[in-house]
Amino acid sequence: MVLDYDKSESLQNDCTVDEFKYLNLLAEKFPTVQSVCTEIINLESILNLPKGTEHFLTDIHGAYETFSHVLRNASGMVRKKIDAVYQYSMDEKTKRQLATLIYYPEEKLEIIAREEEDLESWYSVTIRRLIEVAKVSADKYTRSKIRKAMPDDFAYIIDELLNEHGAKKEQYYNSIIKSIIEVDRANYFIVAISKFIQRLLIDRLHIIGDIFDRGPYADKVMDAIHNHHSVDIQWGNHDIFWMAAATGIRASIAGVIRISARYDNLDTLEDAYGINLLPLATFAMKAYAGDPCEAFIPVNTPPENVGSTRTKLTSKMHKAVMILEMKLAGEIIRRSPEMNMDDRLLLDKIDYAKGTITIDGRELVLTDTNFPTIDPKNPYELTSEEKDLAEKLRFSFLNSERLQRHVKTLFSKGSTFLTYNSNLLYHGCIPLDDNGDFKEVTIHGKKYKGKALCEQFDLISRRAYYNRDRQDKRSRDRDYMWYLWSGADSPLFGKKKMATFERYFLDDKEVQREESNMYYKLRDDQETCKRILEEFGLDPEKSHIVNGHVPVKVAKGESPVKAGGKLFVIDGGMSKPYQKVTGIAGYTLIYDSYSLILAEHAPFESRRNAIQEEVDIVSTRSMIERATDRILVGDTDTGVQIKGQIEDLNRLLEAYRKGTVKVKSAE
Structure with a gap:
């Protein structure tokens, strides 16, 4: 035309x-x-x-079973809908079974098939019950939106059952259910409508960062996020570390492996992502043959496993890759003076003969003095074996199809921050100076602050990743992508240093201390939060900040609600290593058409107990803010x-x- x-x-x-x-x-x-x-x-x-219901989660750290259950039970919303329909007409045991069936339909159906004597009658009753729960779950959406959420195989049938009205169509309604059972499709239908209910109850999922590290199943979490119907991600520093590794940044690759070894999660790299760690194992066994590497034994290793062959090998690999990371990070820091990270150059501060290191004018005794791969005259130089190892690991990360698919999901669905429905979402912080003003940070010779700084780091990361095969291009972008992991002015980190070396090699709490930047001293100040909201174009009187990154110490009385309700910190420790600090097992912030609700979760026992014993996560719900009028899509x-x-x-x-x-x- x-x-x-x-x-x-x-x-x-x-x-x-x-x-x-x-x-x-x-x-x-x-x-x-x-x-x-x-x-x-x-x-x-x-x-x-009415507006759809949004769910906010953060700091998952590979805790797939808990994360999956929270999505399946919609942070307690499934049970709330069951109670709404059957509060007085169904006993507690039957409610628990119905809820568990919605959470885990395939697994629960197998158990019920073995236990029910009259399975056809059970199918007939249960399908009717599921239809009723689906109706109340769908009552605020258009028929068009509901149809789009329906599973293709049963869309027409579910649509008919949801919209059946009056006694004149009762026989028609009954004949549909009877036919489903007679043609042996009852199990398939129950699975389909259960997942349909799950989908309806989370209209939008917000992940406020740190999907990776510590827990063992970040890959499964990423699969769930990749397949979710409506999700956004605000990158955490642990996420950007993996993204940088997938970009081929050697310091980040070494760091990702180090953390995996620290938490005994090397299987995630090898089995889930196909990363070949044999070159590292071979190198470590040779370089640290007589070294017990005691400081590098994975955390939470049971005493009976400390002397095992597997633990000994993991410890050697852990130490070898940690030293490699220090050298590779040193290369970046030395060629990037504008990063102001010279205090992280520590290998040249060691007196290798005396076994000491000088930090901030203090001479401290090292707890480990075996450095067979370091040349004291040139401590940041890689040995020929380390050069070869670094390139082999880089090749493996760049060619991991599943890892690259997950990282592309992080880029396509993620960003450094997001403004959505009057909420400002970010993982770490907005860098502030000592006066509480937005801190100016120099990147590539230009100064940025506030929103512009976050946007610039976002742009740099995308450029670095999508030019990953061109080593001659965007090398400075790759350096700054690494910086986001632990740089003092990174909006994903928020501390003056990451004391990695100090934790491994020094027994001194003072040098191990990681001081938070000014943001964390001022985030409970309402005026500071209002200025941040204004900086990002939001109404400071009506809007909120949703933050993660730093676990809320609930056990010590700390509240997740800061600055008079202007800021919510929703890191409650979904990952087990954090639960000793928080005393709980995570939060979900829920924003529906009436209110903002904070759900505080007790520890999740296991998927097995949830299915077999019908043990749900115990969640305590607290109303934070209620709208005067119901919030509409408009x-x-x-x-x-x-x-x-x-x-x-x-x-x-x-x-x-x-x-x-x-x-x-x-x-």
Whole structure:
């Protein structure tokens, strides 16, 4: 189709050339006056529906079983819907079974099939119950949106059952359920409608960073996020570390392996991502043959396993890759003076003869003095074996298909921050100076602060990753991508240093201390939070900040609600290593059409207990803020987009009626 772009009087009077082009493109999708009117009516009605329910989670750290259960039970919303329908007509035991069936339909059906004497009757009753729970779960959405959420195989049947009304259709309703059972599709239907309910109860999932490290199944968490119907991610420093490793940054690769060894999760690298660690094992066994590497025994190793062959090998690999990381990080720091990280150059501060190190003018005794791969005269130089090892590991990370797929998901669904429905989401902090102002940070010779700083780090990371195969390009971007892991002015980190070397080689609490930056001293100040919200274009009176990164010490009385309700810190320790600090097992912030609710979760026993014993996560729900009027779609960011679409459609409708744009199809 050739459009007429001559400067006719009607075109000049009604719209610009660019608007004319756009309206003609829009007309391809809505080719008649009736189709435009129908869509306007549809969009106007959507604006008056209640907003969907958002769930906010953070600091998952590979705790897949807990994460998966929280998604399956929608942070307690499934049980809430069951209670809404059957509060007085169903006993507690039956409610627990119905809830568990919705959470884990495949596994629970296997158990029920062995235990139920009259399975057909159970199917008939249960399908009816699931339909009722689905109805209350779907009651605030359009039929169009509900249909899109339905599983393809049973979409027509579920639609009919959800919308059956009155006694006249009772026989029809019963015949559908009877047919499902008779053709032996009851199990498949129950699985489908259970997952449909799960999907309806989380309209939008927000992950506020730190999916990786510590726990063993970050890969499974990433699979779940990759397949989720509506999710966004705000990168944490542990996420960017893995993203940098997948970019081929050698210091990050060594660091990722070190943390995996520290928490005895090397299986995740080898089995889940296909990373070949044999070169590291061979190198470590040779370089540290007589070294017990006691400081590098994985944390939480049972005493009976300390002397095992596996633990000894892991400890040697741990130490070998830690020294490699220190050397490779040193290369970045020395060629990047604007990072101001010279205090992290420690290998050249060691007196190798005396077994001491000088830090901040203090001479400290090292707890480990065996450094067979370090040349005291040139401590940051890699040995020939280390050079070979670093390249082999880099090749393996760059060519891990599953890791690259997961990292692409982090880029496509993630960012350093997000503003969404009057909430500002970020993992770590917004760097502030000693006066509490937004701190200026120099990157590539230019200064950035506040929102612009976060955006610049986001851009740098994307450039670094998508130029990962071009070693001659964007090398400075790769350096700054590494910096995001532990740099003092990284919005993903928020401390003045990461005391990695000190924790391994010194027995001194003072030098091991990691001081938080000014943000963490001021985040409980309401005015500071309001200035941050304004910086990111949000109304400081109506908006909130949602933060992760630093575990809330609930056991010591710390509250996740800061600055008079302006900021929520929702790191409650989903990963088990943190639960000794927090005293709980995670938070979910829930934002529905009425209120903001904080769900505090008790530790999750196991998937097995959840299925067999019907043990759910015990969650305590606290109302943080309740809206005066119910929040509608029209009040949200989605509503702003819809209003823009309506405006465009009205413009097209006017153009059709004036003849400025030709109707593309017969009415």
